[in-house]
Amino acid sequence: MLLNQIELSSSASSVTFSNIPQGYGDLVLVCCFTTTGSNNQTIYFNSDTTGGNYTGVYMRGTGSAANSGATGQYISTTPGSQVQLSINIMDFSASDKHTTYISRADNASNQVVARAMRWSNTAAVTSVLFACDSNAFATNSTFSLYGVYA
């Protein structure tokens, strides 16, 4: 079920989905974007922008090597080319567990990356902020949020 879709008519440093209905099991955020310059992107929940509350592990292929590492709040990195990013935010309305989200970012000119991430908070997710740490999302970038029943 498509909950909301944002298509940028001008560049923006972030997009926000607010008042997310709680009647779903999972959320899926699908992003198709370019950026106005090299940057990192972060997903924040419930306006919690403390980077230390977000942790993860990634593995990626760069076209010449495959590697894995621990990651902080960043969920995607771009040098300005087209990115397809899908994020599964699992059991987002549960209050008995930290919010776990798994993602895949495809940047054909640069890298493909999979991540398993965690927001160290048991609160139900009511808003999602997707933001650049510098520069901005370019015009015509789209961000679609879906709810999945469980």
Next chain:
Amino acid sequence: MGIKSLSNSSGIVNFQKHQSMLAGIELNKFHHLETVRLGSSAASVEFTNLTQYSDYQHLQVRFVARTNRNQLNSGIFMRFNGDAGNNYTVHNLLGNGSTVTSSASTSRSTALGLPIAGGTYETTSVFGAGVIDLLDPFSSSKYTTVRGFGGYAIRELQLASGLWLNTASLTSISFVTILSDSYIAGTRFSLYGLKVRA
């Protein structure tokens, strides 16, 4: 030449109107079928009587899970139609925070293991999560193929492919723990069906 309109004068007196030229056929529909959410620990979780869903082309499982295993390398593992024999093959790509490794195994007793958090080894409230696709599981002319992606912060994530060396149509899916552990309360497995035909 296509039909542009129908009216009573054409001799057809009872017909249904549709807004789409697909005439009400549901294509590419993704439906929630079942969810098991554990209120107490369990060594396995099972979806049974799957034949009732055989009008779906593909199935998907979405899970959030944790075990009581007090060591690294907890996982969810799948079996089909109750087959615990060595009839499964897997390929994995695993990232553990420092390296990426690829592995393969044949004659396994489970298909598709994915890492999840476990026991006192991880912070309380940390669960693993994943999404698994079962492709054409009701076919009786090909082996059942599955693919999955899952993991948990900050230890591991994995892409996995599994094969059940049996052409039987799928009737049940079991999620088991093969390390003498159990899934804890709060674990959730949800089953979905995807229709790609009328």
